[in-house]
Amino acid sequence: MIPVRGFEGRKVAVLGLGRSGLATARSLRAGEAEALCWDDNSAARDKAEAEGFTISDLSRAGAFEDVAALIVSPGIPHLYPAPNKVVALAWEAGVPVDNDIGLFFRSLAGGEWDEFDAPPRVVAVTGSNGKSTTSALIAHVLEQAGKPVQLAGNIGRGVLDIDPPDEGGVVVLELSSYQTDLARALTPDVAVFTNLSPDHLDRHGGMGGYFAAKRRLFAEGGPDRAVIGVDEAEGQYLANQLSEGLGDDRVIRVSVARKLSGPGWQVFARKGFLSEYRKGRQAGSIDLRDMTGLPGAHNHQNACAAYAACRTLGLAPKVIEAAFASFGGLPHRSQTVVEAAGVRYVNDSKATNVDSAAKALLAFQNIRWICGGLEKEGGLAGLQDALGSVVKAYVIGREAAQFAMQLEGVEAEVCTTMEAAVTRAVAEAQPGETVLLAPAAASFDQYDNFEQRGDDFTTRVRAAVTA
Template identity: 65%
Template sequence: MIPVRGYEGHRVGVLGLGRSGLATARALAAGGAVPACWDDSDGAREKAAAEGFEIADLRRDAAWEGMVALIVSPGIPHLYPAPHPIIERAYHRGVAVDNDVGLFFRSWATDDWHEMDPTPRVVCVTGSNGKSTTTALLHHCLTDAGRPTQMGGNIGRGVLDLDPAAEAEVVVLELSSYQTELARALAPDIAIFLNLSPDHLDRHGGPGGYFAAKRRLFAEGGPERSVIGVDGPEGRLLANQMREVTGSGDPVIRIANSVQIKDGWSVFARKGFLAEWRGGRQMASVDLRDIPALPGAHNHQNACAAWAALRALGLSPRQIEKGLRSYPGLAHRSQVIATRDGVTFVNDSKATNADAAEKALMAYDNIRWIAGGVPKEGGIEPLRPLFARVAKAYLIGQCAPAFAATLGDTPHTDCGTLDAAVTAAAADARPGDTVLLAPAAASFDQYPSFEHRGDHFIDLVRKLGAGR
């Protein structure tokens, strides 16, 4: 746990008592603050009370007496589409609003850091797609190279639930736009921006607000090194803004998977080969095509981002390549479950929108595509150019009729459930085919989360093997 500094003896509100909220309350108490907790859910309040925390009804004026700050969980809106009423009350009363990421950065460095050589470092990863894979890949490569490291934020442990810093340690944090937009303190040593695609637009008031939330990690954080994906216009703008006006421009490492960049410091992937260029010379090259946990161009971009950050941290090309090749992959993200009779089964349940599903479809050929669930805006219309890769689609959930209409002449069947879809796809599949769960939809019509949906897929695939 990271004890929160700067609030000793002060009353601090905590709004939202899920995983990050409870960790925040514990960290505040460990640092000598007095947390006053509230959640709209009775069950969440009861859980916090069972740990001995004060439950303060922040809807009432009396609960705000002596309060100096309100710490908000990331899922609670503070501006768009409308501020939560309790946050609006904090604004009215002049109480500072922050989140756990802001508390982490104001509390991470301690008085004994001057005795550490080297001092701990923080790498933060943001973007629309690939954050979790890049974060986990960085953490794995550092561990494989023998560097002390922790991973947290939007993946794994909450930022305040991490252990206090150790000498030479590297903390890798995945940060969503919800986390970067509100944090009052941001101070990464290395910040990574992967890409931007439409998502959470109602929460940010449109694409400009969404990009602005991501950009804060760089503009407010002032990282020593910025690793920026420049395949899209937002990344090109950000890279330009973070470059030095004079000098080498080395504070920025540009990454790409659609263009070659041979000036400045860059890492790009073309046709499955990663190349690092610096000062007009190629410094290293790696063939990514035979790394099973990193299939497709989107994962090659993730590999470029991890490579750039690891090089900035001082790892050698040989160390990084070894880590890339031993990376086991993340659950529910291009996760190869089994290969049976020449048919590969892949779990990409995390592909909950068309943009994420596009990355999965581009990584394979001869696809038996399992798709469907709760529809997202736009459905699968953006995926039409990839339908030629689909041998047949097996549709599930609420949006099966809409997906069927979009698929048109592409072979498809409405299976209704994942059980039926896996059975049908496995029966139809031939050697060389890939049975791919990439739903392009949320899970909430049939499952509490995409993780539960992916776990069910894994169980079904394993039962297929047991039945042979």
């Protein structure tokens, strides 16, 4: 674990006792601070108390007397749609509010780093879509290249739960807007911005607040290198803000929408080919078309961002290419489950909104599409341009009939259950087709989470194709 520095002998309040909250309390204790823990859930409090932590109701009067800081778990709103009452009490008491990400960055570097010839480095990845795949891909490339690497944050282990990195080690962090929004220290060596699309708008008070939360990763400390997706206006703005001019190679621009040019540093993908240009000359290229773990333009964007980050860490293009080829993808994100009788079965249960489902649909041809679930605000209009490759839709969920009615121009069968949808899709699929789970909806009408839904699809597919 990473012992928290700067609070020795002082009291620090911890609000929220899930994975990150408990890890924070343990790291505070390792750093010789006293953690005062609270969660509205009694089972979470009992678990913390069983580990010997002090339970203190942070909502009571006087709870913040002699408290040095309040550390808030990322799932707890601190400003929008309304400030949490405990956070508001900390404000009133003048107690600094932070999160585990802020503690990580202020505590990571130790005195032993002065003895390292190659100090550890941190790569932090944020954005709306693709940040999990991009983070995992960077870590995979580094591991394949023989570099000591740890994956943490919104994926893998909690940031304070990792081992202190040794000489030359790399920590790859996936950071959500919930994590970047509140952190008082954000000082990665390399920061990556994948893209931006509307999400979590209630939590951030609108699109401007959402982008501002992402932008903090680049503005609070300033990374040595920034990898910026410039296919949206916000990315173009961010790249411009960080760059001192056209030739400033501290900013690497990334695109899957167009060829990038100019004297700076660019990585882009067109028609399945990744190209790296630096100072007006091509410095590397990769054919992504046969990378089974990276199908479609959205994954090609992830590949470009990961490639750029790995190049800043000194890896050669051929080393990165070899590692890309062995990347199997992440579970529930364009994950090939099996190929049988000429049919490919793909689990993209993480496609819980229209934007991510559209990207999944554009990644394949001749699709038998399993979709449906708890529909999100805004309807399905944004899917229309991505339905051209759909042979037939098999709709699941409690409101499957209503969902199916919105799929104009697509043959749709109301199946309601995953079992029925998989059975019908397997029976009707022809060689050369793809059976794709990309629900374009949340899972909570039938499942606890998208992972459970994806696991159900995977289990039923494997059973059906081997029967």
